[in-house]
Amino acid sequence: MSELLFETQGGIATITLNRPDSGNAFTTEMLADWEAALRECIASDAIRAVVLTGAGRIFCSGGDVKRMARNAASGQTAWERGQYLVNHVHRIPLTVLELDKPYIVAVNGAATGAGMDMALMGDLRFAAASARFAESYIKVGFVAGDGGAWMLPRLVGTPRALEMLWTGDFVSAEEAERIGLVNKVLPDDQLMSHTMAVAERLASGPTVAIRLMKRMVRQGATSSFPDALAFAASCTGVVAGTEDYREATTAFAEKRKPVFKGR
Structure with missing residues (x-):
């Protein structure tokens, strides 16, 4: 199956990260398909709102840590690592910046590392009660490479952002709502119906x-x-x-x- 699903209906485009057995961790192919889907959303007047979510029980675990470890073991240089971010991962936030239509993220489970950063790019964020958030880069001795250090302080303030970035600890959906990280928390079985209702309202608006x-x-x-x-x-x-x-x-x-x- 495709690593990313893209469908449109009634003026709403839905992008679903589709590697549930791998926590919807990024691959180069997924990122390319993701950018292509966003480009279509930008170009098509028929699309008036965009929804992003993940397949399975995890929203997105970010970069594939096993692949990163293999790359490091094979002698990948610091320059090559940086170029991979620029040429692939960063294409998503930069393309999202070009999207002036509503971009709604439905966080259906854990959002960690770059996966959390991808969630932060939404104009609106709705979370399932079981969702959790962690800027987990520090757990693997890394830094926030996908815009989290820029976006997170603007949402929750610098002290709280640094706490999350320095500890990598999880924040529950309830706490995320309290600190303004998400707009609303829904029961798991109501997340998508609520998200789509909001998307439909925006898609049918002026x-x-x-x-x-x-x-x-x-x-x-x-x-x-x-x-x-x-x-x-x-x-x-x-x-x-x-x-x-x-x-x-x-x-x-x-x-x-x-x-x-x-x-």
Whole structure:
């Protein structure tokens, strides 16, 4: 079977990491398929929301430690290791940065190391009650190589991020929700139904406004307040010219539910 499953239905694309017997650890082939799936999500106007999850009982265990050990034993150099990250692993977060559509992560089990970092890239994160999170790099004498040291402090603050990075200890789903690492914790059997309901709501909403708001939030993280206001004014001008805006205002006046077309 494919190491990554990709399907689209009703404006929603679902990406499923599919190596359950190996904790959905990355392979070069999986990463290539993952990037290709994300590229399709970026390019296709028919796709309005994207969901990421893992097959089986583990969301993602990150890099394949056994493969890493074999590479080290075979004489892989530090330069080669760094290049592998740049040429393969880093392609995922960099491509996600290009995606201005909702990217929702359903964490169905343990998310460790680079697997946790991949979860952090979601705009929204929902976790099963059985999910656990660990920046486990330190357990194998490694450093966070997939963006965790940049993303985690922005979500939970520097002291808590350093605690997780330095200890590699697990954080429960309940604790993850308390510290703002995930949006909501669901019973295991309700995780995907809840995630898909949120995805469906976003996919059926005013697409241009949703995408521009994501761009506004991202730009606001690195810009001054006056620059953010200027960008907001530009986005307002764009949205005001959409069919969905006209439909929404008309529906409001007519006291009915709007029907959005995504344009």
